[in-house]
Amino acid sequence: MNDINLNEIEIKWQKYWQENNCHDINLSFPKNKFYNLSMFSYPSGDKLHIGHWFNYGPADTFARFKKMQGYKVFQPQGFDAFGLPAENYAIKHGVHPAVSTKANVKKMKEQLLRIGAMYDWKNEVNTSSPDYYKWTQWLFLKLHEMGLAYQKVSPVNWCPSCATVLANEQVKEGTCDRCHSEVTKRSLKQWFFKITEYADELLSELDKLNWPAKTIHMQRNWIGKSVGAKIIFDIHGFDETIEVFTTRSDTIYGATYMVLAPEHELVDIIVTDDYKGDIRKYKLSTKKMSEIDRSSADREKTGTFTGAYAVNPFTNEKVQIWISDYVLASYGTGAIMAVPSGDERDFQFAQKYNLPIIEVVSPDGKPHGADQCFSDYGISLNSGEYSGQPSQEVITSINMELERREIGGAKVQFKLHDWLISRQRYWGAPIPVIHCDDCGAVPVSFDDLPILLPEDIKLSETYGEDLSPLATNDEFINAPCPKCGKPAQRDADTMDTFVCSSWYYLRYPNAGYEGGPFDNNKMDWLPVDQYIGGAEHATMHLLYARFVTKVLRDAGYLSFGEPFTNLFHQGTITRDGAKMSKSKGNTVSPDEYVDKHGADIFRTYLMFMGPYEDGGDWTDTGIVGIERFYYKGLKLIRKQVDGELNQKDQYIIHYTIKSVTHDLENKKFNTAISRLMEYANHFISYETISQEVKNTFVLLLAPFMPHIAEEMWQIIGNEPSVFNTDWPVHVEAMIKVSTCKIALQVNGKLRGTIEVDAGISNDDLLTESRNIDNIKKYLDGKTIVKEIVVPKRLVNFVVR
RNA sequence: GCCGAGGUGGUGAAAUUGGUAGACACAAGGGACUUAAAAUCCCUCGGAAUUUUAUUCCAUGCGAGUUCGAUUCUCGCCCUCGGUACCA
Numbered sequence: 001m002n003d004i005n006l007n008e009i010e011i012k013w014q015k016y017w018q019e020n021n022c023h024d025i026n027l028s029f030p031k032n033k034f035y036n037l038s039m040f041s042y043p044s045g046d047k048l049h050i051g052h053w054f055n056y057g058p059a060d061t062f063a064r065f066k067k068m069q070g071y072k073v074f075q076p077q078g079f080d081a082f083g084l085p086a087e088n089y090a091i092k093h094g095v096h097p098a099v100s101t102k103a104n105v106k107k108m109k110e111q112l113l114r115i116g117a118m119y120d121w122k123n124e125v126n127t128s129s130p131d132y133y134k135w136t137q138w139l140f141l142k143l144h145e146m147g148l149a150y151q152k153v154s155p156v157n158w159c160p161s162c163a164t165v166l167a168n169e170q171v172k173e174g175t176c177d178r179c180h181s182e183v184t185k186r187s188l189k190q191w192f193f194k195i196t197e198y199a200d201e202l203l204s205e206l207d208k209l210n211w212p213a214k215t216i217h218m219q220r221n222w223i224g225k226s227v228g229a230k231i232i233f234d235i236h237g238f239d240e241t242i243e244v245f246t247t248r249s250d251t252i253y254g255a256t257y258m259v260l261a262p263e264h265e266l267v268d269i270i271v272t273d274d275y276k277g278d279i280r281k282y283k284l285s286t287k288k289m290s291e292i293d294r295s296s297a298d299r300e301k302t303g304t305f306t307g308a309y310a311v312n313p314f315t316n317e318k319v320q321i322w323i324s325d326y327v328l329a330s331y332g333t334g335a336i337m338a339v340p341s342g343d344e345r346d347f348q349f350a351q352k353y354n355l356p357i358i359e360v361v362s363p364d365g366k367p368h369g370a371d372q373c374f375s376d377y378g379i380s381l382n383s384g385e386y387s388g389q390p391s392q393e394v395i396t397s398i399n400m401e402l403e404r405r406e407i408g409g410a411k412v413q414f415k416l417h418d419w420l421i422s423r424q425r426y427w428g429a430p431i432p433v434i435h436c437d438d439c440g441a442v443p444v445s446f447d448d449l450p451i452l453l454p455e456d457i458k459l460s461e462t463y464g465e466d467l468s469p470l471a472t473n474d475e476f477i478n479a480p481c482p483k484c485g486k487p488a489q490r491d492a493d494t495m496d497t498f499v500c501s502s503w504y505y506l507r508y509p510n511a512g513y514e515g516g517p518f519d520n521n522k523m524d525w526l527p528v529d530q531y532i533g534g535a536e537h538a539t540m541h542l543l544y545a546r547f548v549t550k551v552l553r554d555a556g557y558l559s560f561g562e563p564f565t566n567l568f569h570q571g572t573i574t575r576d577g578a579k580m581s582k583s584k585g586n587t588v589s590p591d592e593y594v595d596k597h598g599a600d601i602f603r604t605y606l607m608f609m610g611p612y613e614d615g616g617d618w619t620d621t622g623i624v625g626i627e628r629f630y631y632k633g634l635k636l637i638r639k640q641v642d643g644e645l646n647q648k649d650q651y652i653i654h655y656t657i658k659s660v661t662h663d664l665e666n667k668k669f670n671t672a673i674s675r676l677m678e679y680a681n682h683f684i685s686y687e688t689i690s691q692e693v694k695n696t697f698v699l700l701l702a703p704f705m706p707h708i709a710e711e712m713w714q715i716i717g718n719e720p721s722v723f724n725t726d727w728p729v730h731v732e733a734m735i736k737v738s739t740c741k742i743a744l745q746v747n748g749k750l751r752g753t754i755e756v757d758a759g760i761s762n763d764d765l766l767t768e769s770r771n772i773d774n775i776k777k778y779l780d781g782k783t784i785v786k787e788i789v790v791p792k793r794l795v796n797f798v799v800r
Numbered sequence: 801g802c803c804g805a806g807g808u809g810g811u812g813a814a815a816u817u818g819g820u821a822g823a824c825a826c827a828a829g830g831g832a833c834u835u836a837a838a839a840u841c842c843c844u845c846g847g848a849a850u851u852u853u854a855u856u857c858c859a860u861g862c863g864a865g866u867u868c869g870a871u872u873c874u875c876g877c878c879c880u881c882g883g884u885a886c887c888a
Contacts, residue, residue: 173885214804218883221803226887246888259888294886298801301886331887338888345886415887535882577881608825610812622812625825631840671814674824681824743820748869750820774855788868794819798868 004634004711006598013710014116022721023118025072027509030524034071036063037505037564039533039541040078040125041112043104044085045093046582048111050573050606050618051534053590057603058570058612058669059532060117064703065664067118068727074525075118076508078125079105082133083497084162084178087427091459097427098455101128111591116599116707118723123511127500132507133429134450135517136500139548140421140432142555144443148194149421151441155263155329156420158186164424165190167496168417169222169540174290177540182290191431191493192418195547199223199414201561202546211567212613215538222539224415229399231337231408233258235270236309236318242266245332245413248342249402250394253383254360255337256350257320258310259303261329262286270321272307279304279323286325294325301326301349312337313407314384314398324349332413340373347373358382361391419544421496426457426469428494436481436488444482451490468492501541502548505531505563520557528564535569542567568667571615580618588618600705601626607669607704629673630708632680636697637716642688647738652682653696654734660700661727669704676700691716699728743794744769746778762789769795 017023038059041052060075067073081101089104090097105126112119126132143149157166161181165188170177195202203223206216228247235242242258260267262283271279282304286294293299303324310321326345327336340350340357350357357370365379365388377391386394402408422431430451432444444451454476457469470476471492481488503517505528510519527549542564549563572579575586593602605626610616645653656679663672676697683693694716702709702722713722737758742765744752752774756765766787769775775797782799789795 172883214883217804221884224887228888244888248888299886326886326888328887336888343888345888413887538883572882608812614806616812619812619826622826628840629825670812671824674814677824741820745820745869748819748867753820786868788819790819794869796819796868 006600006708007595009711010114010116010599010707013707014113016710016720017116017118020721022723023075023120024122025074025120027074027123027522027525029072032070032072033525034063034066034073034530035509035525035528036066036073036075036530037508037528037532038075038077039531039537040080040501040504041108042080042083042085043101043108044083045089045100045104046587047589047591048108049580050588050590051580052112053115053603054573054606054615055533055570056112056115056117058607058667059530060115060706061603061607061669061703062530062532062664062667063118064706064723065727067723068699068702068725070726073118074120074509076123076125076511077112077117077119077121078504078508078511079108079127080497080501080504081105081126081128082428082494082500084164084423084425084427087425087459090427096455097459098128101427114591114594114599115603123508125504125507125511127429127497127504128427130450130452131512131514133453133500135507136429136495136503137432137449137451138446138517139499139503140429140495141443141446141449143193143551144433146551146555148197148551149191150194151189151191153187153189155185155187156190157183158188159183162425165420165422167420167498167540169419169498169543184290190420190422191433191491192420193499193547195419195544196414196416198547198550199225199416200412201550202416202543205546205562209562209567210565212535212569215535215542215567215569218538219543222416222543226413226415228411228413229395229402229408230333230411231313231402233310233313233337235266235321236311238270238308240266240269242310242321242335243333243408244335244337245411246337248339248391248395249398249408250380250383250386250391251339251342251360252312252314252337252398253380253386254339254341254358255312255319256317256340256356256358257322257338259327259336259338259346259349260306260321260323261327261334262323262325263329264323264334266335267306267323270306270308275305275307279306282323289325301345301352303349303353305353313405320355322349322353330417331415341370342373342375344373344375419496419547421499422491422493423496424468424492425494426453426459428497429453429500430470430476431491431493431495433491434479434481434488435491436484436486438486439481439483439488441491442481442483442488448482453494468494470494498541498544502544503552505545506549506552506558518557523558526558527560527562529566531564531567532570534572569613571611571613573615574617577617593620593623597623597627598707600708601630604673604704608673610670612667612669626673629677629680630705632684633697633701633708633712636680636684636689637694637712639686639694640688641691641694643686643690643693645690645692649683649690649693650734651737652679653693654730654732656700657696657728657730658735661730664703673704676704696728698722699725740792742769742792744772744775745794745796746775747798748796751775751778758792762791765789765795769797 038055063073063075086101087097090100157171159166159176159181161179171183174183176183203225206219226247228245229249231244233242303322306321308321309318312319338346340346341359342361359367359370360383361378361380362368362374363378365381380386380389380394399410430453432451434442436442454473457473459469477489479490506518509522509525513519545563550561552558553561580587605623608626656675659675660672683689698709698712709722710720739755740758741753741755743750752772784797785800786798
């Protein structure tokens with residue numbers, strides 16, 4: 001039986017596909033195009049693991065299905081080759097990152113080839129290649145030209161272990177997304193991309209996307225739009241003012257004190273002599289606290305009075321100004337008006353420090369006492385002329401009043417921050433900027449790109465000294481100012497790798513193009529029709545890519561604003577319940593399975609394990625089931641051709657076509673494979689079968705087991721390639737059944753079944769049902785209250 | 801804490817979204833073939849009871865509800881997994 005060596009036919013058909021250019025498409029003609037993209041891989045020294053296969057195998061099955069349906073499928077592959085883990089790997093092994101990355105890419109590509117996917121390797125992309133990062137630098141210059149790239153000094157996230165700053169998106173629960181070390185704050189001058197400029201569009205266009213709901217939800221929360229008002233408070237005895245953001249300007253009559261973040265710039269200006277010591281102590285203790293501790297919401301609130309007072313512009317009362325770490329410097333203005341009667345946090349704080357509490361909103365507008373907090377909308381009270389009005393109306397009125405008095409007005413606030421893209425690391429695209437004493441930060445000319453990453457660099461010695469490795473290379477760092485020609489210095493930082501991956505999908509259709517980052521003639525291949533990859537990128541890569549697409553659209557390069565029309569997240573394959581990772585040493589290599597069972601069996605097993613979006617815990621116990629199914633299929637297609645198709649056979653054929661097509665369309669690979677097993681189980685008992693049974697089986701199997709299907713296609717007497725054959729279409733009339741099995745219930749309990757003519761009338765069905773012995777038994781001596789008939793399904797007698 | 805998703809046999813899972821719960825597989829047990837093993841094939845396989853080729857009861861995390869009928873809808877609990885972390 002096992003006379004076919006799967007590893008041999010893998011090579012055989014891969015060679016055939018390559019020699020016959022089976023996976024090449026004419027990218028100049030996007031008619032009927034289908035751009036099927038999987039997230040590219042990251043060669044950090046890990047080999048290809050099961051997770052990669054779980055992404056790429058099923059994605060290729062989907063691609064092949066689309067191809068057979070007549071689409072021109074473009075499925076590229078490449079490497080996200082710059083980045084910190086690759087650099088760390090190189091340091092650990094004492095090699096240059098360029099060398100180790102090249103070796104790792106080579107190894108990974110060999111492993112990728114074994115999948116036998118329809119990749120268009122002619123358009124391979126490698127983000128660490130100068131041909132590519134030249135255009136990453138071009139992207140930076142474009143953003144700079146548009147005023148969307150800027151430098152500023154600000155407190156930024158610093159990962160001591162990675163020795164670099166991180167963007168907000170790369171900090172998870174106060175720790176580094178990569179190495180999970182605790183992140184600290186540092187004040188540094190860094191480059192930012194103005195993603196906040198696109199916050200509104202990034203939010204509103206989410207509705208147009210066919211994306212997983214949870215991903216849209218996560219992006220929505222991450223962007224964090226709040227509609228409210230800005231209010232300016234005068235400080236008693238100073239020229240300075242405090243600006244706050246609030247979503248509840250209607251509660252201003254209850255603003256009985258103010259709180260500044262300890263880092264707020266006004267703190268040192270307004271603090272009175274008596275309180276200087278306390279304030280200094282408090283600021284110091286805040287600074288010492290880790291981000292994790294500080295952000296824990298259930299911690300008891302602490303704070304210190306500054307000695308200064310502000311004036312509530314509506315009550316004209318003097319209110320104390322405090323500082324507390326429950327006010328975050330990074331959100332809004334870093335200052336709040338505190339309304340203890342309407343905000344749980346302010347309430348706790350006011351109680352602890354005996355600050356006044358005035359009730360300003362209640363459900364019915366009547367006083368209920370200031371010993372509790374009510375944070376919902378309701379009716380105002382103790383609010384001057386606004387008392388008695390509903391909260392929403394008061395908000396509108398107060399905002400108008402703020403505007404009239406020029407002390408604020410309606411404002412929208414976002415949680416989203418600008419994207420910090422500088423990295424104090426070596427293995428990335430150099431930032432194409434030269435710093436001149438006279439001219440400041442001057443972007444290099446487009447003509448001078450790429451700014452090559454120098455090879456001669458001492459790596460491990462430079463970390464932890466605030467020094468980017470590139471700063472140690474004099475030859476690289478010294479350059480004349482592009483503006484005035486005086487000696488100046490290059491920016492020593494490199495770009496976040498998420499900049500590299502924010503536009504790679506644009507490069508694929510024209511990977512070798514030298515006239516620009518992408519050839520406008522090829523951009524009709526975009527947007528990506530189907531993107532498949534992990535959910536962990538929800539608020540990083542997937543957000544950045546949307547932003548960059550919108551920027552390039554506004555720059556006139558693209559005619560669309562969303563890069564990924566359809567997105568799907570495959571689930572995570574875990575091992576004993578834990579995520580697989582190299583550090584935990586619980587990764588599973590696909591290689592041994594591919595050697596032993598063959599690529600097709602292995603990938604089909606991955607798809608059979610369960611729903612694609614669920615992933616699951618890894619176990620190889622079921623793989624023999626797929627192997628047996630393959631043997632059964634082989635036996636089936638080797639049967640003598642003859643055999644007539646009876647009605648039942650026709651039904652099976654067309655029902656299977658219909659369900660497999662439907663399931664593939666929805667990426668329900670597991671149930672599609674089950675249907676194929678049923679198909680094989682039905683026909684395996686026949687002595688002889690018709691050619692149609694064989695052809696249909698192989699065609700439906702092809703997206704799952706591409707090499708095997710090609711071999712089978714040939715065995716049953718067809719010309720390769722099976723993928724040039726049209727996907728079968730079911731005939732609805734063949735699925736029409738002449739009889740059906742009806743469930744018989746009495747009071748909702750199953751009491752039997754009968755086989756009846758499909759066209760039977762309800763009356764006849766009821767009559768027949770009543771004559772079934774076991775039904776009679778339950779109806780005898782009872783009154784039938786109701787008779788329910790669900791056509792072709794069931795009959796239910798309700799008796800009393 | 802808040803926001804999502806989920807909880808079905810020994811295991812992975814199905815169930816046309818309110819209509820015969822457990823398809824398809826794995827594991828297990830029994831049998832055939834074999835000197836033997838592997839492979840293959842056949843049978844059994846949620847639990848319990850009985851008059852055991854059948855019938856009845858129980859069963860989709862737990863408890864209520866709506867309904868002729870609930871894995872599916874509603875409410876309240878209990879777990880598991882993701883996301884988020886005082887966002888004013």
